[in-house]
Amino acid sequence: MSGHLLANLMHFARTLRAAGLPIGPGKVLAAAEAVQAVGIADRQDFYWTLHAVFVNRRDQLPLFDQAFHIFWRNPRLLEKMLSLVLPPLPSEGLPQGEEMMRRLAEAMHAGENGAGGEALPDEIELDAAMTFSDRELLREMDFEKMSLEELAQAKAALKRMRLPELAVPTRRFRPDPAGARADMRATLRAALRAGGLLALRRKRRQTRPPPLVILCDISGSMNRYSRIFLHFMHAVTNDRDRVHTFLFGTRLTNVTRYLRHKDVDVALDRVAGAVADWSGGTRIGQCLAEFNRRWSRRVLGQGAVVLFISDGLDRDAGDGLGKEMDRLHKSCRRLIWLNPLLRYAAFEPKSLGMRAILPHVDEFRPVHSLASLDDLAAQLNRPAPRRLEAAAAWRKPVARAAEERMHA
């Protein structure tokens, strides 16, 4: 291959990398090899050759397509355009570092001023500072009624919260002396080593937590709660693998990537930047429809548990909501509706939105205080009851209460 083409290939790869495609030096070599195999007589073939090497996800195609057409007409042009259009790629470490520095500096400053030695709210200190009854009070208190300080304490408590593994059996096995099945492979291998009598080795089914998908309402009516729940979601996301988080108000936003950041403040900052519809209206039906179409087949695949956090107050008055809820219910292992409004003893699902959602969920739980979140953790720890039984347990009382009021 002529040196000129090779240099251009390398340039092209570099440009693609600058534009965000994951391309290493290995790919450049592969591209050179591939181009040699196909030849450069036909522009179309050349295009698809490079495509086969450089692209490995469908959503990269438009970027590759544009880059190809501009670059192979005039390589210089593209480089210039890129430097104009694209912001310099943030090297992942730097901004984070700055962020940390800033907060560190702030914290140091607070100490100097003598304003409060406890400016760094240490978890352990917090625990010690609160008496048992304080903690009890905080546990039961509605998030909505908390003062700023109490909210801060609640957030710290959430940070420590761990969801149980809620493991489900997989089809894999692991050795276990008390297991129910004979592990023939291990038995024979061991027998060979020891000779004599065959000692039976055993195995049992391996378990693994299923994926967890959280759909959280961030509309105006949920405002106070959703901000707290973000801390909860952050804690869960960083605690286990296969957690996907979506926020919705008038549109659906996938915030999983942002929540993966270890530092909760940075993570929430990024979430805030990514979401355009904080505290606005709600279009639950539309957002669920989008989730069902674009995401459900990708994230609900392996028997996922879905936490649906919403007060069910829908601007579109439940239009099309029942249908989408039904689809969601049928595509997951377990659908749990967490509703902060359920804290009122006299709650009944009056709004059209709620009535549309209610028939399609497996469980219906309050979520307004630390205690209720703890309850949720305990509930998840138990194996899921069978679908109809679980639903009947809470659906009947709710229906009966509604009926009684109708007659009264």
Add this chain to the structure above:
Amino acid sequence: MNERTAASATLPASVGATLELLARGDYVADRSLATAVYLALTLRRPLFLEGEAGVGKTEIAKVLATALGRQLIRLQCYEGLDVASAVYEWNYARQMIEIRLAEAGQEGRDTVEEEIFSERFLIKRPLLQALEPALGGAPVLLIDELDRTDEPFEAYLLEVLSDFQVTIPEIGTVKAAEPPIVVITSNRTREIHDALKRRCFYYWVDYPDAKRELEILKVKAPGAAAALSREVVGFVQKLRGADLFKLPGVAETIDWAHALMQLDVLTLTPEAINDTLGVLLKYQDDIAKIQGSEALRLLEQVKAELAAAQ
């Protein structure tokens, strides 16, 4: 004739020849797909095909196997797929018998050890089979619906696909003299890890456009009247623009054409569509949405467009 068979067993020498090869196997491919296939064949790297269900991903492997005269080895993935069912397993029952016999015959321990872990007691599963030399050249290994399995298996596959070798502790390393032709498919129910994709040539198999789909129908349902085929393709193309949960794939188009032929339908009517819609759409919501007036509207559009084109 003899020359022809010999020629079909060798790998194509250009993208055009690959296109012809696929056409010989009754597969109507875009030139872009042929390029990816040609690269995979020539540079001996796996071909990674992603796309919606029913666009003909699995078919490519089958066609390659028949057109090249190679053996097709298929590994259907599922959750929890492990080494015992993907690579190899020992035949424990026979091993036990052998041990008992050896005890009776007073043979030395070393000979027994050598004996029972020999190839005689090895059950070969698809991945191991694919590494063995086969008649007519290295086989075509189809790893179907990789997204159904879990990450640990993907990681294992990484080793097999980069070196085309498998290590069996009791025997040693089995290495393929000639690497198999590997085709991996995924429905994208989850993302496959980049490390695996990096080793492959990637191709997104999309729904074909009307012209291509008509060609496919000509090959796959040759008995259908030309007018009916045009209407079928037109209608399906319209459906793909509708707001549906699951769009019909090429497989569904072909099935539908066959179904209509079975019912002796010569030209599409609203009744015929309503009766056979279950062949095209597989979700009740989708069927309810299209059935009746919507089907009629789409059909009228299709007929008007076809009339205008003539």
